[in-house]
Every structure is written in C-alpha cells, then in structure tokens.
Amino acid sequence: MQFISHQDQHLTLSDTAKPQLKTNEVLIKVAAIGVNRADCMQRQGKYPAPQGDSPILGLECAGTVIELGTEVDQSWLNRAVFTLCADGAYSEYVAVDAAQLMALPRDLTMAQGAAISEVYLTAFGALFQLGKLQAGQTALIHAGASGVGGAAIQMAKRIGATVVITAGSDEKCEHARALGADHVINYKTTDFVEYMQHHQLTANVIVDPVSGRYLNKNAEIAAMDCQIIMLAFLDGRFAEVDFARLLQKRISFHASTLRNRSQAFKRQLRDEFVAMFYDDIANQRFDFNIYETLPWQQAMQAHEILERNENAGKVILTVQ
Missing domain, CATH: 3.40.50.720 (NAD(P)-binding Rossmann-like Domain)
Incomplete structure (x- = not known):
C-alpha cells in the first residue's frame, strides 16, 4: 500500500505492506484523513507515537471496512465508518480497533466523517x-x-x-x-x-x-x-x-490528552459520545467545520496551514 512517510520533517508518498489485523481489529480502506497538530509535532520529531502504535502519522480517518479480525461482528464488513486511529491513518489502509468504529451516516461525506473523531x-x-x-x-x-x-x-x-x-x-x-x-x-x-x-x-x-x-x-x-x-x-x-x-x-x-489513553478508555469515550451526540451528527445538526480539503499528495501544504495558524476549523486530506 501507499502511505505518507515523514523524514527530515518532510512528507512524501512511499510504499509499505498492509497492516496485519489483530483479532479485534478491522482493516479500513481510507478515503479521507483528518489533519491534527499532533501530526505536525510528530513530523517535527517532537511527539513520537506511543509504544505499540503505528509509526505512520494520522489519528483519525473515514473509509470503508474491507476486512475483519476473527472476533469482529460481520455486520461491519463493507460499511462506511469514521474513527479514531492508533496512528497510521496517513495510508491507503489502516487497522483499527472495531469497538472504536462509528458508522458514517448515509448523508455525510467521507471528508465530513474524517473531520469528527479527534x-x-x-x-x-x-x-x-x-x-x-x-x-x-x-x-x-x-x-x-x-x-x-x-x-x-x-x-x-x-x-x-x-x-x-x-x-x-x-x-x-x-x-x-x-x-x-x-x-x-x-x-x-x-x-x-x-x-x-x-x-x-x-x-x-x-x-x-x-x-x-x-x-x-x-x-x-x-x-x-x-x-x-x-x-x-x-x-x-x-x-x-x-x-x-x-x-x-x-x-x-x-x-488531559487523548492519544496515549488506553484502548478501554477510548472505547468508553466513544460509547458515551455516541449515546449523547450521534443523533445530532446523523441529522447534521452540527457544522463539521472543514476549513480546507486537499488531496493527500498535498499533505505538506496541509501541515503548513496548521503551523501558520491559518485555519478556522479542520483541514482534511482525501486519498486519491
């Protein structure tokens, strides 16, 4: 698969193997990626991934589930989702804990989904x-x-x-x-x-x-x-x-930080959020606050927007 590598503070498209699934995980074909300041800091060498997480950048995405771990409910297969990631979202495919998935409502775009989780x-x-x-x-x-x-x-x-x-x-x-x-x-x-x-x-x-x-x-x-x-x-x-x-x-x-929280904490956070606000998301009562959407080949430009503090809202990368 292709992914966005970071070396010497630069971002470039590179190739690597697809992730291997754990029993509780799904494989997502990524369609859109939310860009966060943590990504910029990691690229700069200031915020390394927690031990055990993917070394690839990216804390959230939206896409389609194409493969399931052995313990995952079959109903997730082929569904459009948005989710937190334990890093790894800057790629064509990412492995994600199934208990953190949220179903993407029919009327939302992948870019909107990628703007929500983090x-x-x-x-x-x-x-x-x-x-x-x-x-x-x-x-x-x-x-x-x-x-x-x-x-x-x-x-x-x-x-x-x-x-x-x-x-x-x-x-x-x-x-x-x-x-x-x-x-x-x-x-x-x-x-x-x-x-x-x-x-x-x-x-x-x-x-x-x-x-x-x-x-x-x-x-x-x-x-x-x-x-x-x-x-x-x-x-x-x-x-x-x-x-x-x-x-x-x-x-x-x-x-408080979110990135280095336990899997159990993130699952509970997801559940409480869904119980309180998922209907508002599905019915588009919230503005998903997207400042700019760029193709993932322009990831460096996306980081520069955040580093200049230019954006009012989210910057999204689309995988093409």
Missing part, C-alpha cells in the same frame, strides 16, 4: 467527562476557532450552556460566532478577563490549549468549583501559579 471526542472528554458541564452553566473555550474549539462550542450549546470563546482575529471570532458562541473575544485586542468581568461572566468549565500565562487569568474569572481542562501548552511549559486563588475558588485543574 476533535469531537477530545472536546467531549474535556467538557463532559472532566468538566461535568451542565445546562445553564458557562464554558470558556480558548482557541475557539480551532477544530476542537468548534466542536466544543456546538456541543456546549446543544446542551444549553453559555459559550465564551477567545480567538486570534476578528475573522476567527466571527467564525466561532457562526458556530454558536455567545461571546467572542479577540485576545489580540481585548483582554478576556476584563471582558468577562465587564459582562459579569464567570466560567464553570474552561477548555484551554494555551496554558502558561493563561492559568492565573483563567482563575480570575473562574466560578466556584470551576473545572479547568488543559489540552496543550501553546504559551509555554512553565508558569507561576497563584495557589491561593485556586484554593479560594476550589478550582480543579486537569491535564
């Missing part, structure tokens, strides 16, 4: 598993125009929460508003703490891929018993923390 499951875990977000509460979502941000906005609004986002341009703010955000803050021109204090807003749940200097700022506008979920540290690895404020408000701080 960002929606990440946002779902942050907002609902860790954040315990409820109707009537307020969620603050940093990087609100990102793929995860767009998914978080829509799910939070779906359950009746108020959504505040930050983003780095007026255009990205308007994009987030179109997805349902109630308050949009361009962090380059407006301090989000001042904005929220002026509008008498406090956050019950904060989804934060920025961290660094944002930790103390988040604490300033946190509600009592706020849940802060750190997904990345774009502002840097280290920060001074005002522990008195954290204690005063009984703030809980979670550092």
Whole structure:
C-alpha cells in the first residue's frame, strides 16, 4: 500500500505492506484523513507515537471496512465508518480497533466523517467527562476557532450552556460566532478577563490549549468549583501559579490528552459520545467545520496551514 512517510520533517508518498489485523481489529480502506497538530509535532520529531502504535502519522480517518479480525461482528464488513486511529491513518489502509468504529451516516461525506473523531471526542472528554458541564452553566473555550474549539462550542450549546470563546482575529471570532458562541473575544485586542468581568461572566468549565500565562487569568474569572481542562501548552511549559486563588475558588485543574489513553478508555469515550451526540451528527445538526480539503499528495501544504495558524476549523486530506 501507499502511505505518507515523514523524514527530515518532510512528507512524501512511499510504499509499505498492509497492516496485519489483530483479532479485534478491522482493516479500513481510507478515503479521507483528518489533519491534527499532533501530526505536525510528530513530523517535527517532537511527539513520537506511543509504544505499540503505528509509526505512520494520522489519528483519525473515514473509509470503508474491507476486512475483519476473527472476533469482529460481520455486520461491519463493507460499511462506511469514521474513527479514531492508533496512528497510521496517513495510508491507503489502516487497522483499527472495531469497538472504536462509528458508522458514517448515509448523508455525510467521507471528508465530513474524517473531520469528527479527534476533535469531537477530545472536546467531549474535556467538557463532559472532566468538566461535568451542565445546562445553564458557562464554558470558556480558548482557541475557539480551532477544530476542537468548534466542536466544543456546538456541543456546549446543544446542551444549553453559555459559550465564551477567545480567538486570534476578528475573522476567527466571527467564525466561532457562526458556530454558536455567545461571546467572542479577540485576545489580540481585548483582554478576556476584563471582558468577562465587564459582562459579569464567570466560567464553570474552561477548555484551554494555551496554558502558561493563561492559568492565573483563567482563575480570575473562574466560578466556584470551576473545572479547568488543559489540552496543550501553546504559551509555554512553565508558569507561576497563584495557589491561593485556586484554593479560594476550589478550582480543579486537569491535564488531559487523548492519544496515549488506553484502548478501554477510548472505547468508553466513544460509547458515551455516541449515546449523547450521534443523533445530532446523523441529522447534521452540527457544522463539521472543514476549513480546507486537499488531496493527500498535498499533505505538506496541509501541515503548513496548521503551523501558520491559518485555519478556522479542520483541514482534511482525501486519498486519491
């Protein structure tokens, strides 16, 4: 099969053998691939695959099941699916744990399917598993125009929460508003703490891929018993923390990643997400927030879009 190899930070099409299936796995003929910042970091040598995962890039895809492991239900054969992958999605074929598959609804394209798994499951875990977000509460979502941000906005609004986002341009703010955000803050021109204090807003749940200097700022506008979920540290690895404020408000701080979670965790996450939001996906109540779709021969250009922080939403590769 062909796959996209990465060497010396460059991406090129290469050839390798098809994956060998484990008993619990299916083989997917890949039609579309979601591009994520983790892919860029892995290409740069900063984020190696967890032990036992495929060395090939790619954390999510959509495609058609063409082969089954011996323990897999026969009903999956020849079905269109979208799914998380334990790496390996940048290829013509990928082996995936069958318990993590989600059936692609008839009216969705493969590109739309490839835009869902990583960002929606990440946002779902942050907002609902860790954040315990409820109707009537307020969620603050940093990087609100990102793929995860767009998914978080829509799910939070779906359950009746108020959504505040930050983003780095007026255009990205308007994009987030179109997805349902109630308050949009361009962090380059407006301090989000001042904005929220002026509008008498406090956050019950904060989804934060920025961290660094944002930790103390988040604490300033946190509600009592706020849940802060750190997904990345774009502002840097280290920060001074005002522990008195954290204690005063009984703030809980979670550092969360999805890629290195156990198979059992990912299966449960998938099941809870499907139970709560699959009907919304099937009925296209969500915008799947695709910024650009490129042929997989242009994978390097796709990475450059993310590295320039150009995109509002997902970048998708189609396998041709």
